[in-house]
Amino acid sequence: MNRKEFERVSPESVGISSEAVMRFVDKLEGGHTEMHGLMIMRHGKICAEGWWAPFGPGIRHMCNSLTKTYMGTAIGIAYTEGLLKLDDRLVDIFPEYMPENPSPYIDKLTIRNVLCMGTGMTAMPRATADWVRDFIAMPIVHEPGTAFYYNSAGSTLLGKVIEKLTGLNVYDYLKTKLFDKIGIDSENIRYGLSNGEQDMWAWRIVSTTEDNLRLMKLYADGGVWDGERILAEDYVKMATTLQNDSSSEKDVNPPATDNFVGYGFQIWLCKHPGAYRADGAGGQFSIVIPDKDTIVSINENGSTPGGPQKTLDIVWEYLIPALQDEILPENPEALAALRRKMSHLAIEVPEFRPYAKWKKDACGFYAVKSGSFTLYGDVMGNPDKSEADSFRIGFETMEGRIEWLSKDRRRCIVNFAMDGTRRWNHMDSPWNFAVECWASGAWETDDTFRLELLWTESPGSRKILRFRFDAEGVTVLENAVSGPPRPGIPFVRETRAVRIR
Numbered sequence: 001m002n003r004k005e006f007e008r009v010s011p012e013s014v015g016i017s018s019e020a021v022m023r024f025v026d027k028l029e030g031g032h033t034e035m036h037g038l039m040i041m042r043h044g045k046i047c048a049e050g051w052w053a054p055f056g057p058g059i060r061h062m063c064n065s066l067t068k069t070y071m072g073t074a075i076g077i078a079y080t081e082g083l084l085k086l087d088d089r090l091v092d093i094f095p096e097y098m099p100e101n102p103s104p105y106i107d108k109l110t111i112r113n114v115l116c117m118g119t120g121m122t123a124m125p126r127a128t129a130d131w132v133r134d135f136i137a138m139p140i141v142h143e144p145g146t147a148f149y150y151n152s153a154g155s156t157l158l159g160k161v162i163e164k165l166t167g168l169n170v171y172d173y174l175k176t177k178l179f180d181k182i183g184i185d186s187e188n189i190r191y192g193l194s195n196g197e198q199d200m201w202a203w204r205i206v207s208t209t210e211d212n213l214r215l216m217k218l219y220a221d222g223g224v225w226d227g228e229r230i231l232a233e234d235y236v237k238m239a240t241t242l243q244n245d246s247s248s249e250k251d252v253n254p255p256a257t258d259n260f261v262g263y264g265f266q267i268w269l270c271k272h273p274g275a276y277r278a279d280g281a282g283g284q285f286s287i288v289i290p291d292k293d294t295i296v297s298i299n300e301n302g303s304t305p306g307g308p309q310k311t312l313d314i315v316w317e318y319l320i321p322a323l324q325d326e327i328l329p330e331n332p333e334a335l336a337a338l339r340r341k342m343s344h345l346a347i348e349v350p351e352f353r354p355y356a357k358w359k360k361d362a363c364g365f366y367a368v369k370s371g372s373f374t375l376y377g378d379v380m381g382n383p384d385k386s387e388a389d390s391f392r393i394g395f396e397t398m399e400g401r402i403e404w405l406s407k408d409r410r411r412c413i414v415n416f417a418m419d420g421t422r423r424w425n426h427m428d429s430p431w432n433f434a435v436e437c438w439a440s441g442a443w444e445t446d447d448t449f450r451l452e453l454l455w456t457e458s459p460g461s462r463k464i465l466r467f468r469f470d471a472e473g474v475t476v477l478e479n480a481v482s483g484p485p486r487p488g489i490p491f492v493r494e495t496r497a498v499r500i501r
Helices: 018-028 064-080 111-115 131-137 152-166 170-182 209-220 233-239 307-322 332-342
Strands: 035-042 045-051 194-197 205-207 276-280 284-289 294-300 364-370 388-395 399-406 411-417 423-426 436-445 448-455 462-469 473-481 493-499
Touching (some): 018 307, 035 209, 064 205, 064 284, 131 152, 152 170, 209 276, 209 294, 284 307, 294 307, 364 473
Antiparallel strands (some): 035 045, 035 294, 276 284, 364 388, 364 493, 448 462, 473 493
16 A cells, blocks of 8 residues: 555644634534544645544544445546446446346446436336346436436446456455555455345445545546546546536435535535535535635534535535635644644533442343344344344443344344443444444433444444333333434334343
C-alpha cells in the first residue's frame, strides 16, 4: 500500500477560523443527528477532525449507498484501462442472461445508463439467486437515459460487469487498482454479500471516514494521485457533473432537497454550485466543494426525518461562508479550544440505574417458549441464524452477561455494562457482517431491565431489548432502532421464555 499521511494544520492556515469550525461542529451536534466522524480537508491538508466515542478514526463504518461511488470508480478505472466503453450494451456483456421476450428497450441499455440511474426501469427485481437475470428481464418503461430512477440493483450490476471483464470481484479489483494506490488499507475494508449470490444491493463496503475522503480526493484532483492517473480526466468530469435530471426525487424523498439537483456517475450533485458528493443512507457523506478546494467527510446516524439533509444544510450555511481565500492570523487560544473539543467528542452516554429488586432473582437459565431470541439480529441485511432455544442471563454489581447456543451450535456471548459505560463485544459470525458491538443496560423498574446494543460498524443499528421478569420467567420485547434511542418507538418482537433453573 502506498500511503502518505495527510498534513495536519490549523484551520487558520487554510483560511478558516477555529471559532467557525467550532460553530459548525456545535450545529452538527444540535440534535438532528448522531454524529460519528468528521474530517475537513482544505488545500489538501486536514484542518479539523474528530470522532464521537465509541467511534474512532480506525473504526470501519458502513457506507450504505456511498458504496455506489466505489462501484462507479471501479467502472471508471476499467474505462481508463480501455476494458470497456460507456456505451457498451448490457446485451453484449451478459448475452447469457437475455430473456426470450426481452423488453423493447433492453438493446439500448448501456453502462452509461446504469451509472447515471437512467435504466428506464421503475422497479427492481427481488433478491434471488438469479437476480442478474431478473434485472435484465425487468420491464424498461422509459427509453434508457431519459428518466431518473434510483436503482441499487443496477449499481451492484456494475460490480458484475467488472467481474465479467476482469475475472475479479470488485474488492479484489479495487485493492490493486485503487485502495493500494491512494492509501486505503484494504485489510481494514470490509466488502461482502449479505446473502451469497442473492445480494443485489450496492451498500456492502464498510470503510473509515478517511477512506471515503481519500476516494473523493481522487475525484477532486481530476483522477490523479501522486502523479499517477487512476481515472481518465473525461470520466471524472462526467462523473461529477450533470448526467441525469433527478428532480423527480421531490416526489420520492421530499425533505432531501440536495437530491433534486442532479446526478453524475454514482455521485450526487449538490445545491452549492459545482459541489458533489458520495452519499449513503443515514448521512454517510464525502463532499467535494471545488470552488473552495475543500472536502468534508462525514459519518453519522442521521435517521430522523430530514436528518441527513439538515447536515448538508449546515455545511452550506455554516462551513462554506467561513472558508476564506486568504490565510488567517493564528489564534492559539481558539485553536486549543477547538482541539480540546474535537478530542473529547462522544455520543450520549448510557443511563446509570444498576440496582433493582429483581436483579439477583433474575439470574438463571431460560427456555424459549414462543417467539425467538437472539442478540445479533438483522444488522446488515443478513439472514439471522443465531436464534436460541434457551439462554442464560447473569447480573453482577455493575455488569452482566447473556449467553446462548445458537441453532447452528455456536456459543454466543454478550457482555454488557451497568456502570454508565458500554462493554465492547466482538460478535463475529458467518451470518452477520457487522461485528463490533457495544452493550449497556439499566433497570427501568424493579422488574424490567433494558439492554442496548450498538454496532459501531453499522450506522443506525441499535437493538433495544426490554426484559420483564416475573415468577415464571421473562418476556423479552425487542426493537431495532435506527438512530439514537427516542421515546415512543414501539417494540416489534415479543419472546416468552420460562425459567428452567
